Amino acid sequence: MSAETATSRAFGLPAVLPGSVRTARAWVRQVMGLPVSVHVRAADPARADIDDAVDALFDDLRRADDVFSLWRPDSALSRIRRGELAVEAADPWLAQVxxxxxxxxxATGGLYSTDLTGPDGTRGWDPTGIVKGWAVEQAAAHLRAVPGIAFSVNAGGDLVCGRGPAAALVDSAWRIGVERPGTPGGIATVITVTEGALATSGTAARGRHIIDPRTDAAADARHTSVTVAGPELTWADAWATACFLDPHALAAAGPAWSAYRVVSVTG
Structure with missing residues (x-):
């Protein structure tokens, strides 16, 4: 999996309740070809169960890289594309994805596609456009099970925020700043997320790399980034790509997807 530049940043927010917990701790590791940061608020963020959950989260992301990376010829997905491995015989995550x-x-009417050309120049089944969001969403389940915490996971600019059980006295709100492409430190908009996700698709970091399945060519959009918010990063990520290609995609999808919304369009 290749890296996108960080397009969103988490900021502190004043306590939502008198006496609410603000003590925080952060971890940053390079995995799936991009920096992934985890921020946790808790009365005691040095607790062993928090460390264990963070380690398990990063273990899951490394597993996702082992399974899905098209930059690694030994990954399960690379072997499937070469006809060396069947999905049914591979890691069960392949079938889920x-x-x-x-x-x-x-859902996107084909704006999200899995028929793509990989880094080796061959064409085949490629679900990696949705894998990062899916993998981070799955991995965040380890933190959701830890009592008394609020967390934010930032994977190259796409974020999942949430909290564990019994977190009523923890400040669970995160202010997320969406960067303005081409303007280091510039912020296009700021939104507050307590439980949910934010994903951005754009061309500022890697140029015209988003393929429009309708033309089989790199998208020539009028904007440079689209950011979508919603309950799950898997689908916020998919809709960010779809809305980059067609600004009306989410509205056209109907009420089934009303929990997702475009929060920023730049360029």
Whole structure:
């Protein structure tokens, strides 16, 4: 999986309740070809169970890289594309992502596609456009199970925020600044997220790399980035790509997707 530049940043927010917990701790590691940061608020963020959950989160992301990276010829997905491995015989995550990717193709009317050319120049099944969001969403489940915490996970600019059980006295709100492409330190908009996700698709970091399945060519959009917010990063990520290609995609999807919304369009 290749890296996107960080397009969103988490900022502190005044306590939402008198006496609410603000003590925080952060971890940053390079995984899936991009920097991933985890921020946790808790009365005691040095607790062993928090460390264990963070380690498990990063273990899951490394597993996702082992399974899905098209930059690694030994990954399960690379072997599937070469015809050396069947999905049914591979890591069970392949079958799960195959189902999610199929749903994403249907929901976006084909604006999200899995028929793409990989880094080796060959064309084949490629669900990696949705894998980062899916993998981070899955991995965040380890933090959701830890009592008394609020957390924010930032994977190259796409974020998941949430909290564990019994977190009523923890400040659970995160102010997320969406960077303005081409303006280091510039902020296009700021939104507050307590439980939910934020994803951005754009061309500022890697140029015209988003392929429009309708033309089989790099998208020539009028904007440089689109940011979508919603309950799950998997789908915020898919809709950010779809809305970059067609600004009306989410509105056209109907009430089933009303929990997702475009929060920023730049360029």
């Amino acid at each position: 195959q189902d999610v990717a199929r749903r994403a193709v249907e």
